[in-house]
Amino acid sequence: SQTIHQWPATLVQPVGSPLSLECTVEGTSNPNLYWYRQAAGRGLQLLFYSVGIGQISSEVPQNLSASRPQDRQFILSSKKLLLSDSGFYLCAWTETGVGYTFGSGTRLTVV
Amino acid sequence: AQSVTQPDIHITVSEGASLELRCNYSYGATPYLFWYVQSPGQGLQLLLKYFSGDTLVQGIKGFEAEFKRSQSSFNLRKPSVHWSDAAEYFCAVAYTGGFKTIFGAGTRLFVKA
Numbered sequence: 001s002q003t004i005h006q007w008p009a010t011l012v013q014p015v016g017s018p019l020s021l022e023c024t025v026e027g028t029s030n031p032n033l034y035w036y037r038q039a040a041g042r043g044l045q046l047l048f049y050s051v052g053i054g055q056i057s058s059e060v061p062q063n064l065s066a067s068r069p070q071d072r073q074f075i076l077s078s079k080k081l082l083l084s085d086s087g088f089y090l091c092a093w094t095e096t097g098v099g100y101t102f103g104s105g106t107r108l109t110v111v
Numbered sequence: 112a113q114s115v116t117q118p119d120i121h122i123t124v125s126e127g128a129s130l131e132l133r134c135n136y137s138y139g140a141t142p143y144l145f146w147y148v149q150s151p152g153q154g155l156q157l158l159l160k161y162f163s164g165d166t167l168v169q170g171i172k173g174f175e176a177e178f179k180r181s182q183s184s185f186n187l188r189k190p191s192v193h194w195s196d197a198a199e200y201f202c203a204v205a206y207t208g209g210f211k212t213i214f215g216a217g218t219r220l221f222v223k224a
Contacts, residue, residue: 006154032210043216044155044201051210059211090154099145100212102154 002027006091006103013110019064019078021106023091026072031093033074034100035066038088050074086110113138115204117215124192125223132187132218134202144185145203145212146176155201161185172196197222 003026013019025031035047046059048066056066063082067075074091086109092100114137124130136142143162147155159170166178176187185202202215 044214046211049210057210088152092155099143099157099160100147100155102147102156104154105152107152 002093002101004091004093004101004103006106008106009104010107011109013081013108015083015110016080019076019081019085019108021076021089021091021108023074023076023103024072025074025093028072028093028095030071031095033068034092034094035074035076036090036092038090038105040087044090048076081110083110113142113204113206113213115202115213115215117200117202117218119218120216121219121221123221123223126194127191130187130189130192130196130220132200132202132220134185134187134215135183136185136202136204137183138204138206140206141180143205144176144178145205146170146174146185146187147201147203147214148172149199149201149217151198158187158200192220192222194222194224196220 006023032051034049036044037047038044049057050068053068064078089106091103094100116135118133145160146158148158149155158174159168159176161168161178169175174189176185178185199217199219201217203212205212
């Protein structure tokens with residue numbers, strides 16, 4: 001069966017520090033991968049999506065970036081975190097372009 | 112542009128009462144429609160989905176939703192709410208050939224004893 005792993009679960013980082021969040025999918029190949037951010041009390045904001053290795057589409061210009069070094073690995077990064085980067089980050093995958101399976105999320109607090 | 116509207120930010124129902132969460136979408140063609148549930152601090156879980164065919168779809172945890180093309184709606188229902196249903200519910204829409212799903216802002220459900 002397919003599973004999705006996202007880590008870490010929680011993270012507290014100082015302003016200006018780098019960020020790396022990792023997401024991996026098991027049990028499938030060539031999935032579409034997504035990073036969403038959910039600010040407190042708000043809906044989901046699509047940050048990046050990828051339909052293949054090395055292919056990244058950015059939805060919101062900001063100081064975050066994403067990479068897909070392997071078929072089932074999706075990484076969210078930042079060189080210097082801002083206070084406004086705090087939020088709940090969710091990774092998701094889908095094989096057919098519809099019906100997401102979400103990871104359990106990473107709670108990021110920038111202090 | 113495609114959009115999804117969930118007009119109710121939060122709803123409170125008594126345990127055992129019926130529930131209906133509203134969702135309207137804006138899209139020219141027949142979309143793929145979804146409802147997700149999110150418990151606090153967790154990821155989202157797919158409750159049900161509509162692709163085509165019967166406009167009344169059954170999901171997990173006793174939920175159902177009805178697609179009404181004339182009203183561009185996909186409302187979620189449950190005949191008897193349990194305290195464990197307290198969570199946030201998201202309606203979402205995707206379309207054939209697209210890679211993105213558009214989410215509504217969510218409706219938080221509170222269940223009182």
